Amino acid sequence: MTSVSALNHVYKIGLFGNHENKNEENLLKVLEIKNLLIVQIVQYKNSTISFENIDIDNLKLKNEPMSVVSNSNTRILWNGPKNWLLISTKKDLLKDISKVFKETDFAVTDLSHSRAIIEIEGPDAIEVLKKGCPFNFNILEKNKSINSTYNGIAFTVDMLDDNPNKIRLFALRSFGESFYHSITDASLEFGYRAL
Amino acid sequence: MLYIKCPHCGLRSQNEFSYGGDATVKRPELNKEVSDQNWDNFVYLRKSPRGKHLELWQHISGCRQWIKVERDTLTHEIFKTLKANEEL
Numbered sequence: 001m002t003s004v005s006a007l008n009h010v011y012k013i014g015l016f017g018n019h020e021n022k023n024e025e026n027l028l029k030v031l032e033i034k035n036l037l038i039v040q041i042v043q044y045k046n047s048t049i050s051f052e053n054i055d056i057d058n059l060k061l062k063n064e065p066m067s068v069v070s071n072s073n074t075r076i077l078w079n080g081p082k083n084w085l086l087i088s089t090k091k092d093l094l095k096d097i098s099k100v101f102k103e104t105d106f107a108v109t110d111l112s113h114s115r116a117i118i119e120i121e122g123p124d125a126i127e128v129l130k131k132g133c134p135f136n137f138n139i140l141e142k143n144k145s146i147n148s149t150y151n152g153i154a155f156t157v158d159m160l161d162d163n164p165n166k167i168r169l170f171a172l173r174s175f176g177e178s179f180y181h182s183i184t185d186a187s188l189e190f191g192y193r194a195l
Numbered sequence: 196m197l198y199i200k201c202p203h204c205g206l207r208s209q210n211e212f213s214y215g216g217d218a219t220v221k222r223p224e225l226n227k228e229v230s231d232q233n234w235d236n237f238v239y240l241r242k243s244p245r246g247k248h249l250e251l252w253q254h255i256s257g258c259r260q261w262i263k264v265e266r267d268t269l270t271h272e273i274f275k276t277l278k279a280n281e282e283l
Contacts, residue, residue, distance in 0.1 A: 065204050065258075080258030081203055134196070134208030147257045149210055154256045 006116035006176040007032045012194060016184065019191030028122040028192035030184065033168065037091050038111045043082035047105035054100055056086065057093060066144045068158065077145040077158055085111075085156065087168075116176025118169045118183055124190040125165040129157065131186040151182045197271055202278045203258045215251030217241050218263045245269055249283065 005011070011032045019027055041061070043051055051061045057074040067078045074088040086097065094110060101108050120128060126137045132151040140146065142162040148155065156170040171179040184192070197209035223229040223237055250264045261279040266272070277283065 080260055083258070134210050136206075146204075147211075148207070149256045152210075 003035075003113075005032060005034045006173045007118075007180050010177045010180050015191070015193050017188030017191045019193070022191055024193075026123055028120060028124050028128065028187050028190050029195055030187060030192050031119045031121075031195045032180075033117040033119050035089075035091070036112065036117060037086070037088040037093055038115055038170075039086040039088075039094060039097055040079070040107075040109045040111050041084045041086060041097070041101060042107045042109075044105055044107065045082075049102075049105050051082070056097055056100060057088065057090065066140075066146055068143045068145050070143060075158065077156065079147065079156075085170075087158070114173050115170045116173050116179060118171075118180060119160075119166065120169065120183065120187070121164060121166045122190075122192075123164055124187075125167050127190065128183060128186045129167070132182055133157075150179065153179050153182065155179065197273070199252065199262075199264060199273060200276045201254045201257060201260070202262055202276055202281075203260050204254065207254070207257055211254060211256040212252045213255040215253050215261060218249040218251045243268075247274070251279070 051063070054061060056076070057071065059069045059071060059074060059076055061076060061084055062069050062078065063082060064078060069076045073090050074086065074093065077085040077087065079085045097108055129137055129150070133148050135146055135148045140157070140159050142159055145156060145158045148157065150169075150171075153171055153175045158168040158170070160166040160168055169179075169183070198206055199209055199212055200206045220237065220241070223233055246267055246269055248266055248268050250266055251261055252264050253259070253261050263277040263279060263281065264273060265275040265283065267274070275283070
């Protein structure tokens with residue numbers, strides 16, 4: 001079966017907005033990310049086992065607000081108390097995850113098909129987010145993540161890097177196109193290149 | 196706009212939360228006889244205080260947890276926030 005990306009109908013490569021006479025280096029970059037493994041891991045409330053010793057792709061779960069544990073392939077985002085979102089380029093990791101997390105203690109759900117993912121990069125990336133999200137982005141450092149809303153659309157922000165800002169945004173697939181329009185509309189002021 | 200300190204995530208905008216009603220209402224005990232009057236009171240009867248009020252809110256666009264918020268309905272001042280299983 002052919003997989004169609006969430007932004008297939010709206011995503012267009014090129015230069016847009018106020019990009020003229022601007023240094024290409026400082027221009028905002030917008031990119032749709034596809035083919036990531038996205039798994040939600042939730043420990044049941046009545047579960048008493050310790051999750052601290054569980055190892056996935058050499059990473060351990062951390063139950064700390066906004067925290068992200070990561071290596072070059074995989075990132076595990078704190079989503080809520082005993083609730084994590086695992087993002088990985090290794091699609092076959094799902095088998096390991098299902099083995100490691102017992103059904104009696106954890107709910108493991110593959111959400112790979114259900115998110116639209118946009119990566120924005122550049123010095124003005126934070127300004128774009130500030131336009132639609134009420135969160136204080138001054139406190140969001142590298143390897144931190146939050147859930148919030150962007151113009152009313154629930155989304156997850158994963159701060160990949162802060163020099164220059166490189167941010168991955170996840171929204172529900174069904175809101176993906178509206179979300180993409182919101183983000184790109186906010187980016188027009190700065191000028192952006194869709195890669 | 197209100198800012199509510201989620202006990203799990205920290206200070207967040209009211210936009211991320213959904214109001215869940217009076218947090219002081221107690222459900223009648225399970226497996227015990229409940230009079231129609233008591234059940235009606237539990238389901239429908241709510242106070243509408245002018246002043247301090249303990250409320251339930253859900254951090255729907257954040258950690259998705261239910262929390263308790265002690266708020267002044269007159270001034271909107273928030274005095275305290277608690278996890279759902281905590282008491283004032």
